[in-house]
Amino acid sequence: MKKNFRSVKATLIMGILLVSLSAALVPTTSAGILFNLEHLVEVNYEDITGIVAPRGEWETITFNLTYKLVYGGLFPNLARLAAIIYAGRPIVVKIVPIESPDWVIASVDQSPQTSIQVDEPSDLQARLSIKVDEDAPAYGGGYVKLRITVPQVGGIGKFETEVDVKFDPGYLPIVQPQFPEGEYKLIGPMDTAVFPIEVINMGNARTRVYFEIVSIKDDWSAIITDEIVLDENEGSKETVWLTIKPPKSFGYHDESAAIYIHYTPEMVEQPDYKGETKPISLLVESRGFSFIGIEIIILPIIIIVVILLILYQFVIKKRLRK
Amino acid sequence: MEIGYNETVYFNVGMMDFETGEFQKVQKVQSFIFSRFMNFEVIEYPDENKYGSWKVLFNPTTIEYKEGSVLKTNVSVTLHAPTEAAHAIQSGILKLGMKVTHAYGSLWFNRDLPFPNSFFWTLYAFIGGWGRYSGTVDEGIREVEVLLKIKPYHKVKFSSVPYMFFRPDEIVSIPITVQNLGNYNDTFGFRVVTNKDDVKIADPISITLSPGEIKDTYLGVYFPPSFLDYGTRHDIKIQAYSIDQPNVTIAERTVYLETKGIYFSEMSSLGIIILIFIVLVIVLFLIFRRKHIMDNICVKPDKPWDIPEEEKYLKKLKQRDKQKYNEVLEIMEDEYKSALLWYEYYVKSIIQPKPVKKEKIKEVKKEKPKKKEKFLFKKEKKPSKKKEKEEIKIIEVPIIEKEKVLVDRKARAEKIMKEQTLLRIRRDQENQRRKLKKLSSQEGG
The missing domain is CATH 2.60.40.10 (Immunoglobulins)
Known part of the structure; x- marks a missing residue:
């Protein structure tokens, strides 16, 4: 009995050992x-x-x-x-x-x-x-x-x-200018033409857009907002104002002028990255009479008229005496 | 370390040898190591890199454990300004990970150790259990934290200002929209630059903005009074600066304004009134003077219906016979018109007299005396008449005398008065005749 128990015990232990080892x-x-x-x-x-x-x-x-x-x-x-x-x-x-x-x-x-x-x-x-x-x-x-x-x-x-x-x-320098009031205006010589230009950012970064007036007719003057900053959000926009003054010397005017502008986009954070410079052209026509400078001549005219009237009175008197 | 927007910082990361204080250099690869290399990665960004502002690069990305290789890599950290100003990046911790990959050979034996150390290595491999990791690949990450301090970024954006028109002597407050593009709450001050001394400008007040915030500040401008302004342009440049850096201009905007119009100040109004008064006085003087001259030449004919006697007569006639009244009035109007025409013509003729045509007066012809007879040729003497003294016959040609223009205006005026009175008397007589006729017809009826 004791022998059998021992042999069973040994067998069990060996078995467990083998399984564990394996x-x-x-x-x-x-x-x-x-x-x-x-x-x-x-x-x-x-x-x-x-x-x-x-x-x-x-x-x-x-x-x-x-x-x-x-x-x-x-x-x-x-x-x-x-x-x-x-x-x-x-x-x-x-x-x-x-x-x-x-x-x-x-x-x-x-x-x-x-x-x-x-x-x-x-x-x-x-x-x-x-x-x-x-x-x-x-x-x-x-x-x-x-x-x-x-x-x-x-x-x-x-x-x-x-x-x-x-x-x-990379930086995608795409901006789109739009003209809510058109690209043509008819004004008088004493007026000022103001063009709002809406610039929309179609790129992928905060963009600074520089504007420069390239050419304009002699005697005309124009100014434009130097630069604007557009946010990165697609569709963000800002308005730039172009102002044009025609020649306004005294007299009748009937003239037109084309104004050429360049704009260049640039990434705000990385100014080395610029887009292509692109042109814009606008047309202004000036038609009408300008009274600027009339004060210089109207006073002498009045004085001359008064003198003539006085002289006329003297002439009549003289004739009556005759 | 410190980093600003759009800046890159460089530093080294690796395994440190604490004895030398430098990065570890692989002296010898252990024999039980099959392969070993190190990778680098970013475990955590300061703001989780939500907006993609951080870029961390490793060079090299992988370091193999070879004899002589230094266990370090160059790290470049770049911070880009966020696409939206409101998403400001502020200081934080950048956590880098060094991932070491071990591929183990046989861990049971370590041939690098001499006996009896090698025996104990094997024993411990059994007891410790690490022997069973032979032939496996194991990864371990060691973290490195880098404190990054973000430099204050001072940036502001001006919105564009439209071209505006104002009148002379006007005080205006122009709104200027400003946005903070920086990464901290910032207070911005403004400077105004203009070359026009006549325009008075109040600098916009300082404002404090958080990152991305947009607010308006106001530019006060006073335009000088000008009697007549056809259109004068004024350029006003506004510069913005952060109070932390007052000498650095961070943004600029030029505002274009135009003044146009008429301005009447108290003094100029007075001057204009005086001028108008003088002109009026001159004009009135000329008018009255002319009238006086005209009256001296000839008095303007009175309106017949204004003469008291006529007026009385018309009044009675109107009550009696309306139709007759209208007829008489019409006759009076025609007569008055005719009198006026004559008056105007007369006055004109006085003022602009017609040139007097001078007619030649014919010469007086003299009859020539007869020739005396010559002595030799005697002729029958005719009964001689007593010669009378020859008279020089003067053939008179009628001299047409032109009527001289009467200079005596007074006399002329009196003459006209007389004529008018006569006219009036005739008219009265005519009326009386009509009355008598009527009366007689009534009596007869």
């Missing part, structure tokens, strides 16, 4: 005692140092990947042997964009493929293409978060990592 020794995805095998991918890339132009071409970033099969264990040779078993098996290094702003379109050309090599790292390449919408805020901190995954293969554990690719969207 659980510890047999390689699984978690750390095992005998050996472990895992994928490893080392990622090298460079952030885009330049800018990505909105509505522009695709920008490409090249990822240099180094794939290695990591093995190790209590018996290194056993681990190596286990790795050799998997040698030659194809694997795919999946690269997937998982997060980016709404105005970014990101796509990976092709997930690179390789086969498992023991003690030989595999150099791979992948290309990430990025395109930016016109909504992208200029220098607004663009980024694409990528997840790089190598799935589990047999006893080789899964590998996963994330990388952030950063870039700056």
